Amino acid sequence: MPRIIRVGTTMSKEKILEAYEEMADSYDAKIDHKPHNAYYDRPNTLKLITDPKGKSILDAACGPGKYAEILIAQGALITGFDMSPRMVELAKRRNKGAGDFFVHDLSEPLTALKDATYDTVLCALALHYIEDWNATMREFCRVLKPGGHLVISIEHPFFEYNYWKSTRYFDVEPENCTWKGFDKPIEVHNFRRPLEACIMPIVSNGFYIDSIIEPKPVEEYKLADPENYKKLMEFPAFMCIRAIRKPN
Numbered sequence: 001m002p003r004i005i006r007v008g009t010t011m012s013k014e015k016i017l018e019a020y021e022e023m024a025d026s027y028d029a030k031i032d033h034k035p036h037n038a039y040y041d042r043p044n045t046l047k048l049i050t051d052p053k054g055k056s057i058l059d060a061a062c063g064p065g066k067y068a069e070i071l072i073a074q075g076a077l078i079t080g081f082d083m084s085p086r087m088v089e090l091a092k093r094r095n096k097g098a099g100d101f102f103v104h105d106l107s108e109p110l111t112a113l114k115d116a117t118y119d120t121v122l123c124a125l126a127l128h129y130i131e132d133w134n135a136t137m138r139e140f141c142r143v144l145k146p147g148g149h150l151v152i153s154i155e156h157p158f159f160e161y162n163y164w165k166s167t168r169y170f171d172v173e174p175e176n177c178t179w180k181g182f183d184k185p186i187e188v189h190n191f192r193r194p195l196e197a198c199i200m201p202i203v204s205n206g207f208y209i210d211s212i213i214e215p216k217p218v219e220e221y222k223l224a225d226p227e228n229y230k231k232l233m234e235f236p237a238f239m240c241i242r243a244i245r246k247p248n
């Protein structure tokens, strides 16, 4: 199993929260058209949520509620949570009373939610903030109905390995970088991990994997940012996975 390098985990979580509280308003203002989200992550991840009409969907680490907005418009019933209180406020504001949003940390048990409640759990671009996915996957499995779908998008482990110029592929390593795409530079901490540490926590905690997308950007990306469009057409930065909760 991959070795987890434990370096100031609590500190790291506090820093992630601080970073998202700080960038929440700017993130919300940009999320509709930010190329990596609007023209890369969302169109690919949403392909894995077929027929959301009438489905109960848990949006884990919902951010400012953009996924929720799209899925509510398609007739889904959304519950969403995020560690950042400001993100939760923005998700409520964006969705104007539709959906149910609360503050919660993905790495803690989902005690407010009953067993076998949701048809789908969505977790987009947030699992890289969690050091060990096992407890999170167990909770996702518990709150999903048997046969329910887990849909996640994550940073592609091969992209991350190259990006961070790591020499310790097999480890889960804390990393931090400065994001410059928001109003001011913001330092963001996350964990890089090998492919095994992306797949095994899913299949060891009540799921089998049904589908994987190594996404390509959609055409709108090319207009918005031709240089990065070219790079993403050559090598994936994200990976989208759908897993099915096994019957009891």
Ligand SMILES: C[S@@+](CC[C@H](N)C(=O)[O-])C[C@H]1O[C@@H](n2cnc3c(N)ncnc32)[C@H](O)[C@@H]1O
Binding pocket: 016, 020, 031, 037, 060, 061, 062, 063, 064, 065, 066, 067, 081, 082, 083, 084, 087, 104, 105, 106, 107, 123, 124, 125, 126, 129, 130
């Ligand atoms: C890149 S944003 C993605 C937001 C949303 N899922 C989307 O794709 O639009 C990552 C989100 O994860 C949240 N987050 C980070 N660590 C978390 C944790 N431990 N528990 C809950 N939310 C967390 C952040 O506050 C932020 O809103």
